[in-house]
Amino acid sequence: MRLIDKASPIPYYQQLADLLRHEISLHQHEPGIYRLPSENELAEQHGISRATVRHALDVLERDGWIYREKGKGSFAPVRRVEQEATQLVSTTEDMQQRGWSLVTRVISLKRLPAPSHVAYALEIDHSAPVYELCRLRIVNNEPLSVQITYLPQKLCPDLEENDLSLSLFRLLETRYGLRLWTARSVLRARLVTAHEAHLLQVPETIPVLYVERITYAATGTPVEYLEAVWRGDRYDMRVTLRRTPSVRTGYPPTTPQMNKENEQGG
């Protein structure tokens, strides 16, 4: 039974990758690690060359579906449900998952030309009009986070007509049809500023978790630029990550000039 359609415009290696993904998902309910057929077996089964099989396995390996061991074979690992890579969640959903109460107070909403670093992040023209929304998130009756959100006015006109103490994600999605898809974050520990300390009602010496985030729509368009701080003594962030082989291939430079011993540490 050959399942690869040689008349299809879809490349063989993609067809095979699709087949194997399906196969793996079937075996994921069983205990133990599923071992894939060997490369030669797959090549013979589907009437394609081993190089093409390897191309398909490369794709699966990059996406974390399989790992390979020299001399042994290719395997689909056990997936714990909880160990799926962390998904993008909003503050609202985050608090819900933790079972914490959330109240939001809008501090300010302004229309202004984008500051340069905001324009850069949102990939819009310098000084293009944006909204600047500043909100205080009060969790379990304690101010926990100060969040400044920048949104291009072009993407969400008449933002001030809405109740901004509710979920911004939901608003963007339902009213403006923006499907939020990915987000890039930078996390840093720093001291609270005077303004933040005033809003959070804490002394000016406490450390906070500073988060910068650019959120992208499914189209790739940057939708939101967020600068947030969280009380370090009340909030921690949880992240689940997966290891893929591509990062492991980074070898130290072998050029004589730059033999700077950077093959170090764990």
Add this chain to the structure above:
Amino acid sequence: MRLIDKASPIPYYQQLADLLRHEISLHQHEPGIYRLPSENELAEQHGISRATVRHALDVLERDGWIYREKGKGSFAPVRRVEQEATQLVSTTEDMQQRGWSLVTRVISLKRLPAPSHVAYALEIDHSAPVYELCRLRIVNNEPLSVQITYLPQKLCPDLEENDLSLSLFRLLETRYGLRLWTARSVLRARLVTAHEAHLLQVPETIPVLYVERITYAATGTPVEYLEAVWRGDRYDMRVTLRRTPSVRTGYPPTTPQMNKENEQGG
């Protein structure tokens, strides 16, 4: 001028990838997009086949160093394209990607019974024997991070025989055959402790990014429990998150996997 050493045990494609990474980093200060030589040119220049060149370019593409356009060429963007979703990387790999130098000093290595929170994290018996490894990571000639790693002795016997100033990930993978697969992290901002401040040579008032991490093997076994602090004024963490952890290669909705509609607010 051929820079690929055909006598080296390092594969050609990795040598070429290293060379090109170096080349790209040189061009990243210039304005505009750097266009790489064509695959045929690279093959001829280095006396290797086009397939091997493509292998090297595949690695660079998956690491976000280059993108390729059919009919046009391969390009290194001005701003490095970040990976689709953040991957679990070791400190070594992290520093390599940032182009920073790394030196590691081993502070201590002890055998001891697992403290309860460590035993819980590693899913081993209370007081089961573990290694406690404390290391100082010195980046660009500045102490940047203090890291305490707990490893079950059962998983990595005779750990003290190894050079622990090198990559722990690599050691676990190569010597002990532990294939690291996923990790769960908790991030928090807090003040540095006296002991940490002494090691990092900083005043006791600075904030640090505190990271707890449990690293799992492909089999689901917890391998490593890490407690680390990073100087807040020198280090930031980057995380990219997605709504759907699945694939970029358009893959048909044949999988019986449903999307949870968890769309909630900002």
Add this chain to the structure above:
DNA sequence: AAGATGAACTTGTATAGACAAGCATACATG
């Protein structure tokens, strides 16, 4: 029983060749 050997597997690396398809440019044709 213990250890060495070898055969038969596995994945990893590399070559040479071929054709397809997207892109840019020069050129000929209307």
Add this chain to the structure above:
DNA sequence: CATGTATGCTTGTCTATACAAGTTCATCTT
């Protein structure tokens, strides 16, 4: 002048082959 075409570039896909190197297991030797 506008436009279609030919050509030569680029990357994308695929085949067939070869050898290297790691694993497993049966078998032979001691």
